[in-house]
Amino acid sequence: DKGNHRHFMAKEIYEQPEVIPHTFGHYIDPTKETVVLPELPLDLGSVTHISITACGTALYAGAVAEYWFERFARVPVSIDIASEFRYRETPLQPGGITIVISQSGETADTLASLRYAKELGQKVVAVVNVPTSTIAREADVVLPTLAGVEIGVASTKAFTCQLATLACLAVATGRAKGVLTSDDEHRLVRAMMEVPRLMTEALKLSPEIELLSRTLAKAQDVLYLGRGTNYPLALEGALKLKEISYIHAEGYAAGELKHGPIALIDEKMPVVVIAPYDRVFEKTVSNMEEVAARGGRIILVTDQKGADLANVTAMQKLILPEMPATIAPLIYSIPVQLIAYHTAVLMGTDVDQPRNLAKSVTVE
Ligand code: F6R
Numbered sequence: 001d002k003g004n005h006r007h008f009m010a011k012e013i014y015e016q017p018e019v020i021p022h023t024f025g026h027y028i029d030p031t032k033e034t035v036v037l038p039e040l041p042l043d044l045g046s047v048t049h050i051s052i053t054a055c056g057t058a059l060y061a062g063a064v065a066e067y068w069f070e071r072f073a074r075v076p077v078s079i080d081i082a083s084e085f086r087y088r089e090t091p092l093q094p095g096g097i098t099i100v101i102s103q104s105g106e107t108a109d110t111l112a113s114l115r116y117a118k119e120l121g122q123k124v125v126a127v128v129n130v131p132t133s134t135i136a137r138e139a140d141v142v143l144p145t146l147a148g149v150e151i152g153v154a155s156t157k158a159f160t161c162q163l164a165t166l167a168c169l170a171v172a173t174g175r176a177k178g179v180l181t182s183d184d185e186h187r188l189v190r191a192m193m194e195v196p197r198l199m200t201e202a203l204k205l206s207p208e209i210e211l212l213s214r215t216l217a218k219a220q221d222v223l224y225l226g227r228g229t230n231y232p233l234a235l236e237g238a239l240k241l242k243e244i245s246y247i248h249a250e251g252y253a254a255g256e257l258k259h260g261p262i263a264l265i266d267e268k269m270p271v272v273v274i275a276p277y278d279r280v281f282e283k284t285v286s287n288m289e290e291v292a293a294r295g296g297r298i299i300l301v302t303d304q305k306g307a308d309l310a311n312v313t314a315m316q317k318l319i320l321p322e323m324p325a326t327i328a329p330l331i332y333s334i335p336v337q338l339i340a341y342h343t344a345v346l347m348g349t350d351v352d353q354p355r356n357l358a359k360s361v362t363v364e
Contacts, residue, residue, distance in 0.1 A: 009152035027168035063232035072174030105133020
């Protein structure tokens with residue numbers, strides 16, 4: 001049932017302010033402002049290394065979490081595409097854990113990676129949406145994402161629920177390692193509790209994004225740029241756009257622009273820049289100036305402070321409320337999803353069932 005939405009994807013985008021508190025509710029004690037994980041058969045305090053592996057959108061959730069694990073818990077992380085991880089014969093040291101992330105819990109390469117990690121004696125934590133799935137059954141620890149059934153082939157609410165779950169795991173690891181103080185933890189948990197309200201605010205950008213998607217629908221190629229946790233979001237934005245609108249798109253770390261992709265920039269090339277005002281904002285502004293100087297058209301997704309500071313020509317701005325940097329990836333996902341959605345609707349594609357794609361990829 002799509003409710004009053006035209007597509008399951010739209011319904012699932014709009015459901016996020018409801019499903020996110022569900023997920024956080026499972027991992028957070030709101031009165032104590034602490035993260036509470038289920039009983040784990042491992043000691044997070046003695047984890048020496050984290051390997052993350054997944055495919056597609058789930059991989060990008062892991063790529064955001066990499067920053068969190070390193071920042072909150074000071075644990076080194078390596079992250080890998082599951083189809084590479086499983087065949088690379090990655091050495092996995094005792095004391096490490098492997099985190100696999102999957103909406104369906106049936107992705108062949110992710111499952112094979114789980115089995116590989118277990119064979120090498122790693123404890124495997126699965127962040128999965130389907131609790132009865134093979135990945136959920138075979139993992140040592142299951143952290144459910146509780147997004148509810150996701151029908152649209154393009155993953156939306158499962159992605160933000162993966163982020164919510166991974167944020168809680170990162171905070172719990174930081175606490176167990178003695179890196180985060182309880183004040184830090186309270187502050188982070190309070191920020192998490194703001195997510196549903198901020199998502200509702202972000203959804204209000206939909207009419208503006210619908211207008212803006214007319215520019216994108218005419219483009220042959222679109223570039224997405226971001227730094228820090230917004231870099232994986234740029235990758236996710238590009239993936240989402242190509243999946244459902246069939247417009248070629250690339251996500252890049254903003255700092256890589258001048259190492260190649262800048263050669264593509266001309267007045268026909270829209271560049272979506274995901275850049276809340278944060279500690280790397282100024283760096284991203286200089287990348288935007290490089291794009292503008294070559295006639296590229298910029299769509300800047302930012303907050304008021306960022307919008308005031310970025311005085312670049314040929315720019316459209318999408319302005320989100322100000323928020324703590326930690327939770328920004330969850331909120332900035334909304335415009336990223338809406339950009340792809342509205343562009344695809346305008347292109348007249350089959351948004352919920354894009355060509356050549358399957359919801360669950362059970363063959364390698
Ligand atoms: C993107 C998308 C795919 C999946 C990928 C992994 O919108 O849906 O990239 O994210 O196939 O699927 P799961 O999470 O089921 O392992």
